[in-house]
Amino acid sequence: MKEPSILTRKIFTKRCIDKTNEKILMLGSKTKININFFLNFRFISSLLVFFIVLYTNEFGILWAPIITIIYYILITYLLLENNIKIRINKLNEEALTFFEIFALCMESGSGFEIALKNTTDNLKSELSKEFKKTLTEIRYGKTINEALLDMGKRIPSPIIKDILINMVEANKLGTSILDTLNNQIDYLNNQKIMNIRKQLSKIPVKISIVSVLLFVPIILLIILAPIIIDILT
Numbered sequence: 001m002k003e004p005s006i007l008t009r010k011i012f013t014k015r016c017i018d019k020t021n022e023k024i025l026m027l028g029s030k031t032k033i034n035i036n037f038f039l040n041f042r043f044i045s046s047l048l049v050f051f052i053v054l055y056t057n058e059f060g061i062l063w064a065p066i067i068t069i070i071y072y073i074l075i076t077y078l079l080l081e082n083n084i085k086i087r088i089n090k091l092n093e094e095a096l097t098f099f100e101i102f103a104l105c106m107e108s109g110s111g112f113e114i115a116l117k118n119t120t121d122n123l124k125s126e127l128s129k130e131f132k133k134t135l136t137e138i139r140y141g142k143t144i145n146e147a148l149l150d151m152g153k154r155i156p157s158p159i160i161k162d163i164l165i166n167m168v169e170a171n172k173l174g175t176s177i178l179d180t181l182n183n184q185i186d187y188l189n190n191q192k193i194m195n196i197r198k199q200l201s202k203i204p205v206k207i208s209i210v211s212v213l214l215f216v217p218i219i220l221l222i223i224l225a226p227i228i229i230d231i232l233t
Contacts, residue, residue, distance in 0.1 A: 004035050012039055023080045026156035028087065028126065029133045038079065046072050084156045087126070091157045094125040096188045099163065103181040112144060112177060130154055145171055159191070 004017050021035050050068040054060040101123055105115035113135065120132040130151055137147040145168045152164045163184045170180040 004039075008036050008039055011043065020080075022153070023084065025153050026084050026087070027080070029130060029154055033079065042072065042075055045075065088157045090126050091155065091160055094127045095157070095160055095163070096185065096192060098123060098125065098127045098131075099181055099185050099188065103178060103185060106178045106181065113138060127160070144168075159188070 004012075004021075008017065017035060017039070020039060024031065024033055024035060024038065027033060046068050049071045050064050053067050054064040057063050098119065102115060102119045105118045106112070108115075110118065116131055116135050120128045120135065133154075134147045134151045137150065138144060142150070148164045148168050152161050155161055155164070163181075166180050166184060167177055170177045
């Protein structure tokens with residue numbers, strides 16, 4: 001994570017910097033957005049929007065602050081919030097496959113680090129990249145618990161965060177991480193089944209809406225056609 005520059009610290013409050021940093025971390029270790037670029041870009045571009053509207057619009061004094069606020073919120077959503085939502089969905093889709101393979105590697109007798117290495121080497125995904133970074137941090141001196149907790153800061157998915165926390169707790173208490181993984185895999189499977197059922201339950205409603213939109217105008221046309229013909233003739 002890139003440290004905020006002196007200029008950034010002077011312009012923005014510590015709370016703003018910390019809150020923005022948390023969101024940028026959730027974009028993953030490979031993101032090209034950093035705290036200095038984002039905050040300064042948003043600030044400067046918002047000022048430009050304000051003055052452009054102020055001097056080019058007849059009612060600029062009224063519209064400038066409104067449009068600037070809308071732009072400020074929109075740029076934050078597009079660069080951070082929306083990308084975080086996309087990443088959550090992607091990580092959740094990858095979670096079940098990753099943890100199943102990881103559990104199989106551990107069941108074969110491999111230790112935590114070897115099992116994690118085998119999994120990340122053979123599985124190319126966003127989640128795999130984050131675990132690969134975690135593995136690198138462990139090799140450079142962090143404990144397993146420290147590396148997993150730091151990884152949790154880079155993961156916006158509440159489901160995966162819970163799995164990481166459970167793994168840390170199991171490691172602290174000296175219980176089996178493999179048992180914890182298997183319990184979490186069961187949970188992920190149940191979540192997947194529930195999501196499928198939820199999607200299936202929406203199908204009749206969608207069909208009904210489509211049916212209404214398609215058939216009601218046709219029925220009305222059939223009923224009203226003779227009356228319209230009579231009027232025209």
